[in-house]
Amino acid sequence: MTVRVQEADFDIGAELASLTAGNTAVGGLGVFVGLVRDVADGTGVSALTLEHYPGMTEKALEGIEAEARDRWPLEDTLIIHRVGRMLPGDNIVLVACTSAHRQAALDATTFLIDWLKTKAPFWKREETDQGERWVDARESDDQAAARWGAP
Amino acid sequence: MKLLYFAWVRQRIGAGTEEVTPPTEVTDVATLVDWLRARGPGYAEAFKDTRAIRCAVNHTYVEVDHPVAAGDEVAFFPPVTGG
Numbered sequence: 001m002t003v004r005v006q007e008a009d010f011d012i013g014a015e016l017a018s019l020t021a022g023n024t025a026v027g028g029l030g031v032f033v034g035l036v037r038d039v040a041d042g043t044g045v046s047a048l049t050l051e052h053y054p055g056m057t058e059k060a061l062e063g064i065e066a067e068a069r070d071r072w073p074l075e076d077t078l079i080i081h082r083v084g085r086m087l088p089g090d091n092i093v094l095v096a097c098t099s100a101h102r103q104a105a106l107d108a109t110t111f112l113i114d115w116l117k118t119k120a121p122f123w124k125r126e127e128t129d130q131g132e133r134w135v136d137a138r139e140s141d142d143q144a145a146a147r148w149g150a151p
Numbered sequence: 152m153k154l155l156y157f158a159w160v161r162q163r164i165g166a167g168t169e170e171v172t173p174p175t176e177v178t179d180v181a182t183l184v185d186w187l188r189a190r191g192p193g194y195a196e197a198f199k200d201t202r203a204i205r206c207a208v209n210h211t212y213v214e215v216d217h218p219v220a221a222g223d224e225v226a227f228f229p230p231v232t233g234g
Contacts, residue, residue, distance in 0.1 A: 050233065051158055053155065053157055053226060053228070055210060056207055059210050081234075092234070093233070093234055113234055116233060117233060117234035118230075119231065120234075121228060121231050121233075122231055122232065122234070123157060123228065123229065123231060123233070124232045124233070125158070134158055134159050135232040137229070137231065
């Protein structure tokens with residue numbers, strides 16, 4: 001069970017290898033990687049800056065991870081979320097879950113990113129051809145989180 | 152009491168953090184917001200539509216009727232957009 005909030009990029013292959021290393025009870029690994037897109041709502045995006053609430057962010061992510069472990073039989077979980085300024089194509093977030101079987105690993109991974117997007121205190125600011133703007137929360141993200149039910 | 156502001160709330164107020172000693176009539180998040188609103192145009196602008204703002208007391212999300220007291224860390228911010 002690992003939560004990291006960091007400015008530095010992460011090596012997806014190395015992170016996943018270390019998540020499964022030495023645990024032969026793992027039969028499935030679910031992974032989600034979020035990246036910076038170069039367009040949002042029809043406007044070109046040249047950079048993205050992620051702000052967070054140090055202390056509360058880590059606590060919120062640990063709470064979400066604990067909830068996933070209550071709901072699914074997981075071997076391990078990993079959440080790495082970057083903060084600071086990023087460019088299109090850069091990694092933003094890595095979420096991974098290991099379990100004996102694929103269904104728990106895949107479902108828990110989807111759950112983690114859905115809840116992270118609506119509960120963990122991060123905020124995105126985009127640099128676009130029309131100036132800078134804060135990204136608005138999306139109702140579709142609330143709906144995605146709500147389908148997993150209440151904590 | 153330590154106050155923290157993030158994203159456009161921080162930009163409108165013009166500071167990310169401040170120490171305040173509110174008057175005794177400030178007992179919960181709602182009365183704290185009313186008091187903050189009167190502190191200047193940036194505050195009034197930031198708290199214009201409280202439905203657009205979330206609040207956390209000591210790192211836990213709360214509603215506007217949650218009590219606040221000296222020593223608390225109270226944060227105001229827009230709905231989150233990470234991931």
